[in-house]
Amino acid sequence: MLLSIKANEVLPIFIFDKEILLELSSDDKRVDYIFKKVIQLKDELKKYDLDLAIFYADVIDVFKYLKSKAYDEVYASVDYDKYARKRDEEVSKIINFIPLYDCYIYEPREILKKDSSPYVVFSPYYKEAKQVYTKEHSLKYELETNKLSNFEFFDYINEFKENKLVQKTLSIDTIGFKQNSIKYESPLKKLKQLKSKLISYKDLRDYLNEDATSNLSVDLRFGTISIRSILRELITLKKQGFDTEGFFRQLVFRDFYASLLYHFPKLHTQDFRSYAPYSFKKDYYEKFISAKTGVPIIDAGVSELLTTGYMHNRVRMIVASFFCKHLMLPWQKGEAFFAKHLMDYDAASNILSWQWSSSTGIDAQPYFRVFNPYLQAKKFDKDALYIKKHLKVLNNIKAKDIHDEDFLFSNTIKGYTKPIIKHKFAREHFLSEAKKFINN
Numbered sequence: 522m523l524l525s526i527k528a529n530e531v532l533p534i535f536i537f538d539k540e541i542l543l544e545l546s547s548d549d550k551r552v553d554y555i556f557k558k559v560i561q562l563k564d565e566l567k568k569y570d571l572d573l574a575i576f577y578a579d580v581i582d583v584f585k586y587l588k589s590k591a592y593d594e595v596y597a598s599v600d601y602d603k604y605a606r607k608r609d610e611e612v613s614k615i616i617n618f619i620p621l622y623d624c625y626i627y628e629p630r631e632i633l634k635k636d637s638s639p640y641v642v643f644s645p646y647y648k649e650a651k652q653v654y655t656k657e658h659s660l661k662y663e664l665e666t667n668k669l670s671n672f673e674f675f676d677y678i679n680e681f682k683e684n685k686l687v688q689k690t691l692s693i694d695t696i697g698f699k700q701n702s703i704k705y706e707s708p709l710k711k712l713k714q715l716k717s718k719l720i721s722y723k724d725l726r727d728y729l730n731e732d733a734t735s736n737l738s739v740d741l742r743f744g745t746i747s748i749r750s751i752l753r754e755l756i757t758l759k760k761q762g763f764d765t766e767g768f769f770r771q772l773v774f775r776d777f778y779a780s781l782l783y784h785f786p787k788l789h790t791q792d793f794r795s796y797a798p799y800s801f802k803k804d805y806y807e808k809f810i811s812a813k814t815g816v817p818i819i820d821a822g823v824s825e826l827l828t829t830g831y832m833h834n835r836v837r838m839i840v841a842s843f844f845c846k847h848l849m850l851p852w853q854k855g856e857a858f859f860a861k862h863l864m865d866y867d868a869a870s871n872i873l874s875w876q877w878s879s880s881t882g883i884d885a886q887p888y889f890r891v892f893n894p895y896l897q898a899k900k901f902d903k904d905a906l907y908i909k910k911h912l913k914v915l916n917n918i919k920a921k922d923i924h925d926e927d928f929l930f931s932n933t934i935k936g937y938t939k940p941i942i943k944h945k946f947a948r949e950h951f952l953s954e955a956k957k958f959i960n961n
């Protein structure tokens with residue numbers, strides 16, 4: 522975020538928003554990630570004779586204060602979830618707010634049907650997105666020469682106490698969080714690796730033990746890479762003869778979900794359509810969140826999430842389907858669990874993907890499609906290497922037994938629980954309940 526005080530004078534700022542941070546636990550990996558990246562950004566800016574003023578505060582207090590110091594404009598890249606939109610609206614009442622559209626490829630109002638209504642199905646959205654795409658969508662911002670405004674407190678975290686600005690040590694402890702030892706791979710390095718991954722991206726992206734995807738979701742989420750840098754790389758690779766379509770399509774998926782949430786904000790919490798009487802069952806829920814369902818692919822996925830803050834896309838699909846259709850738990854609870862643990866948590870992608878899985882969303886999978894977790898695991902993790910990586914307790918069990926529900930029910934595996942539900946029963950139960958719901 523950049524504030525200008527008068528022509529050619531700027532103050533780059535970063536706000537650790539109290540309203541968001543106060544809800545998180547002190548070991549949240551995302552805050553550690555952001556904190557490290559903010560310090561890195563501060564160092565980068567110094568190379569251009571700039572700096573970064575850091576606040577730990579209520580966003581509104583920061584802008585009231587800066588306005589009182591004669592700053593007159595703010596430039597910020599916007600996103601579209603409910604909280605972000607409300608916050609930006611409030612800020613614009615205080616100071617001239619100039620939105621930059623740099624989170625997504627397209628603005629949500631850019632891809633609309635001929636009658637100006639939003640697309641609700643991905644394929645036609647994607648077709649139109651490709652038509653609308655121009656060179657402007659990958660433009661690089663020009664470097665301008667701006668003078669750093671005179672701000673005394675660059676070396677601190679700035680907080681407000683009784684309406685006064687106070688300075689605290691520039692450390693993650695100051696904002697109530699713990700540093701962890703995770704080393705984050707540089708987004709630019711990941712971007713460079715895209716070249717070799719694109720060759721087999723379409724064929725391998727669903728296979729759980731392959732490092733076949735970009736791992737850029739966390740960088741896109743926090744803006745540590747610009748969507749435009751990725752597009753520019755894709756253009757270069759396309760010119761070199763690489764097939765970039767499959768990857769570009771996924772990026773547009775992200776835009777599609779952001780656009781849906783923008784046009785249908787009710788989807789934050791509400792179903793677009795309902796298919797079954799989902800209800801909260803504490804026992805099932807607790808087994809699920811502690812990776813103790815006894816269904817290996819589900820427990821491996823949840824374990825991956827709890828230890829790394831990431832989950833493979835295919836596993837997210839299997840896990841979310843199991844949660845909503847086998848356990849018939851409300852998607853909102855699963856969404857909230859992912860929101861708490863995903864490093865790349867993005868409201869639009871997460872909410873809409875959960876609604877896709879539960880078949881309650883706008884462009885969702887048909888309700889009668891119920892993933893069989895054993896067949897999915899057998900197909901995408903044939904040798905159970907992904908499962909064993911995240912569930913060490915199954916290390917000595919043969920892959921064919923891990924993929925065999927009957928084996929898991931009839932044998933006792935030391936340290937591992939028996940499945941809490943049978944696939945055939947769960948599928949039939951869900952479908953019969955869903956049919957009753959539809960017929961009513």
Ligand SMILES: Cc1cc2nc3c(=O)[nH]c(=O)nc-3n(C[C@H](O)[C@H](O)[C@H](O)COP(=O)(O)OP(=O)(O)OC[C@H]3O[C@@H](n4cnc5c(N)ncnc54)[C@H](O)[C@@H]3O)c2cc1C
Nearest residue numbers: 734735736737738771775834837838865866867870871874
């Ligand atoms: C239940 C569920 C919840 C999800 N929650 C999130 C979330 O909170 N945040 C998030 O970024 N993604 C979410 N996804 C989408 C997807 O799982 C991740 O984007 C992907 O796993 C990130 O890995 P990657 O960067 O290696 O992806 P790649 O395959 O390399 O894809 C490149 C980029 O395209 C976008 N993308 C890829 N797949 C999807 C998709 N299915 N939907 C939307 N965008 C996509 C992401 O920005 C990703 O970084 C969710 C999917 C499901 C099924």
